[in-house]
């Protein structure tokens with residue numbers, strides 16, 4: 001068995017990837033309260049919102065207000081996602097309120113067209129300008145490559161094509177590349193093989209795994225990526241999120257399930273699991289529906305009192 005890391009980094013993406021995919025628009029004050037609570041669970045990275053057009057994604061139409069109102073400890077790195085230069089302009093109005101900028105595109109032409117109505121080449125051209133300007137602002141830069149494992153329209157997305165796109169983004173200044181299994185098509189074998197390729201091709205770049213639990217393989221894919229040397233993950237509290245394709249798909253891997261598994265394996269996340277479960281319970285109350293997360297229902301594993309101490 002390959003060696004596992006002692007510690008990993010976890011970025012909470014629920015306030016963006018999750019809230020964006022809810023049918024209802026969550027009131028701003030509830031978003032702010034939940035983000036503030038997440039910021040006190042030991043999570044050190046939170047993607048708080050996305051600066052997109054309100055008519056395109058009304059769920060995140062309050063990005064500026066959310067960013068203005070949240071109050072998290074100083075050691076929590078906040079990121080915002082932008083689709084283009086206009087989004088960057090809007091985000092930069094509050095430059096002092098966040099630390100990292102995230103951009104995204106798909107590795108599949110068809111998915112990219114559906115998502116942002118552009119070819120991959122057009123997206124890369126714009127994102128190069130966004131990354132350049134973000135660098136000049138002193139922002140840490142993450143680029144997410146969606147459909148990095150498979151595409152619901154095109155099927156196979158060659159690993160080499162994903163590598164090529166990642167290399168362009170790194171040359172443009174990206175400090176971190178996240179590989180998204182946007183519609184849950186990856187399997188553990190594929191994950192291990194692909195991350196081995198990407199690690200070899202992208203030395204010195206932080207590589208992050210972003211899995212969706214669409215077909216129940218999220219945590220299996222996490223384990224496979226750990227074996228391939230990945231030590232950075234994105235997840236969403238309550239298993240929120242997901243992609244409208246395929247219909248009815250479930251969301252990202254649940255942060256509380258990721259944290260529970262890793263901590264049980266002796267891999268430090270820095271996250272206080274009971275506190276995270278409380279935050280996820282409040283999310284469930286706000287949404288007024290049960291959430292898919294197993295750990296939310298079962299609670300943390302309880303091994304009882306240590307044997308060397310009286311109960």
Ligand code: ZN
Pocket residue numbers: 017210211212241242252
């Ligand atoms: Zn996601």
